[in-house]
Amino acid sequence: MARIDHFRDRRFPILAIGFLFILLVAGLLISVASERAIRDQMAREAGAQADLLASAVSGALAFGDRADAQDYVDAVQVNPNVLAAAIYDEQNRLVASFARAGQEIPAVARPRTHATIFSEGRLIVVRPVEQAGQHLGTARLRLTDDPPMQRFMRYASLILVLALGALAVVILAVAQTALMRANRELAAQAQALRDEIHDREKAEEALRQSQKMEAIGRLTGGIAHDFNNLLMVASSGIELLEHATDPERRRKLGDGVRQAVERGAALTSQLLAFSRQAPMKSAVLDLRGQVEGLRFMLERSLRDDIALVIDFAEDLWPVEADAGELELALLNLAINARDAMPEGGTFTLTARNLSAPAGAPGGQDAVRLEIADTGVGIPEATLSRVFEPFFTTKDVGRGTGLGLSQVYGFARSSGGHVAVRSRPGAGTVFTITLPRTHKALAEAPAPAPAPAAGSPDRDPAAAVRRVLLVEDDDGVADSVGEMLERLGFEHVRTETAPAALALFEADPAFDLVVSDMVMPGGMDGLTLARTLRDRAEALPILLTTGYSAAAAAAGSEFPLLLKPYRLEDLDQALRTLAEGRAA
Ligand SMILES: Nc1ncnc2c1ncn2[C@@H]1O[C@H](COP(=O)(O)OP(=O)(O)OP(=O)(O)O)[C@@H](O)[C@H]1O
Numbered sequence: 001m002a003r004i005d006h007f008r009d010r011r012f013p014i015l016a017i018g019f020l021f022i023l024l025v026a027g028l029l030i031s032v033a034s035e036r037a038i039r040d041q042m043a044r045e046a047g048a049q050a051d052l053l054a055s056a057v058s059g060a061l062a063f064g065d066r067a068d069a070q071d072y073v074d075a076v077q078v079n080p081n082v083l084a085a086a087i088y089d090e091q092n093r094l095v096a097s098f099a100r101a102g103q104e105i106p107a108v109a110r111p112r113t114h115a116t117i118f119s120e121g122r123l124i125v126v127r128p129v130e131q132a133g134q135h136l137g138t139a140r141l142r143l144t145d146d147p148p149m150q151r152f153m154r155y156a157s158l159i160l161v162l163a164l165g166a167l168a169v170v171i172l173a174v175a176q177t178a179l180m181r182a183n184r185e186l187a188a189q190a191q192a193l194r195d196e197i198h199d200r201e202k203a204e205e206a207l208r209q210s211q212k213m214e215a216i217g218r219l220t221g222g223i224a225h226d227f228n229n230l231l232m233v234a235s236s237g238i239e240l241l242e243h244a245t246d247p248e249r250r251r252k253l254g255d256g257v258r259q260a261v262e263r264g265a266a267l268t269s270q271l272l273a274f275s276r277q278a279p280m281k282s283a284v285l286d287l288r289g290q291v292e293g294l295r296f297m298l299e300r301s302l303r304d305d306i307a308l309v310i311d312f313a314e315d316l317w318p319v320e321a322d323a324g325e326l327e328l329a330l331l332n333l334a335i336n337a338r339d340a341m342p343e344g345g346t347f348t349l350t351a352r353n354l355s356a357p358a359g360a361p362g363g364q365d366a367v368r369l370e371i372a373d374t375g376v377g378i379p380e381a382t383l384s385r386v387f388e389p390f391f392t393t394k395d396v397g398r399g400t401g402l403g404l405s406q407v408y409g410f411a412r413s414s415g416g417h418v419a420v421r422s423r424p425g426a427g428t429v430f431t432i433t434l435p436r437t438h439k440a441l442a443e444a445p446a447p448a449p450a451p452a453a454g455s456p457d458r459d460p461a462a463a464v465r466r467v468l469l470v471e472d473d474d475g476v477a478d479s480v481g482e483m484l485e486r487l488g489f490e491h492v493r494t495e496t497a498p499a500a501l502a503l504f505e506a507d508p509a510f511d512l513v514v515s516d517m518v519m520p521g522g523m524d525g526l527t528l529a530r531t532l533r534d535r536a537e538a539l540p541i542l543l544t545t546g547y548s549a550a551a552a553a554a555g556s557e558f559p560l561l562l563k564p565y566r567l568e569d570l571d572q573a574l575r576t577l578a579e580g581r582a583a
């Protein structure tokens, strides 16, 4: 666009000058041609008049009758263009003549009998006087060429047309220049606008992220409490396990500990997923699945004295929205509900399909989400203001007033809308309506293959294999070592990657390597794995980590097991590794 404008910018003045030049040349050619035509016409007329005079005076010359010749010459005066006239005899002596005031008798330097001469704005015509084939003398006329005024008048119209043409070209050129300048200004403004939109999008992105962080901040109390509970269950369970002898009781205690650990893992993974910095991206969502996945976080954002009820229709239509924004909106609503129910109550999430009313033009199927609490409610006077950014009734430091404006923004950017109804003392209901989408749900990731049936314990008679275990945490190393032994492996542990390398140099007879990723010692697990692969290409290596960033760094280069993992998971990972090697 800018390139074309630039090209036009330079092309137009050249065109305008070219056009003016053509106009000038055309005008010149026209005037030269018409000038020539007029002169030819004048010469013809003057020639005819001189011929007439010559034939009229032939008798008078033949008889030497000067008076008669003078009469004929005088008669020519009636033509105002004739300035002077003369008759000469054969010896070129003047016989008769007339000249207007200030004019000379027409003479020719060299006696000629037939001539038409334009000279200094005058036309001189010479014609022979003859009778019966005998040359008697010459008749000469001098006429005015066109007077300058007459000539000017003749060309005035042409000059006018040329001037108008030139004026039109000049006006066009000026207008075009102005238009181009305006265009350039417009393009600059459009660019500035684009830049501004870009900046605003960045600011919105940052705001969304900070809103999420704020929501998490508000959850920390609940989460810390939750973790303490989980740790409590786990530590007391382990303690009790040490003393229990009854197998049934030991199994129950073990289950309790495992469940606590699983809940802790779920909690951290949800927190990490929620806080991840992902750009807004709408996708086809199954609301039931989404909210089910968020249940744990919702429970954390409410208090123990608030019951959470989720009532979603089985056959909910899919909608199109950003999953992260949906989660944040529901969390904001849950936190608001918690604050509105200081004495406890019920927080209910309901979702139903809403068919477009038959025959209604532009009607659209939708899914309606209702988020209800049994809290203090919102007074009539402030009900219309709750979606306003920064509107809050909470104390400084307790609320920014951005929660509901995020909910509003989420509903609008998903093509839907949000409404609220409330009565003081009777609770509040928010309604989010999202249009149904006919796009297909994205394929859910395939579930991990189920662990092999039966106990993961290996047949003790199976070939014992050696594992190099690299793990800096003693507790983890002990428990993983225990698991490996149960799975029929022998293991040697090192605490750091350099130590593992040294060990491998001295004794490379290992069947596989299980290594942590983030470790002290100046070398991480990924670098260790790459170095080992260079030395022994066929050596199977399994990496393990509890850090999502480390997991992302490993990509798909090496098989990866996320901490915390269970015996079954380790068994499955080692089997897959062994199959990979066998393949
Ligand atoms: N469920 C509810 N019951 C009663 N009042 C509510 C409820 N939800 C919101 N409000 C009122 O609307 C106001 C605005 O809510 P919003 O979520 O936008 O901001 P906030 O909760 O005050 O602050 P933030 O969410 O940014 O921490 C609240 O201050 C509160 O007065």
Ligand SMILES: [Mg+2]
Pocket: 332, 335, 336, 399, 402, 403, 404
């Ligand atoms: Mg809020």
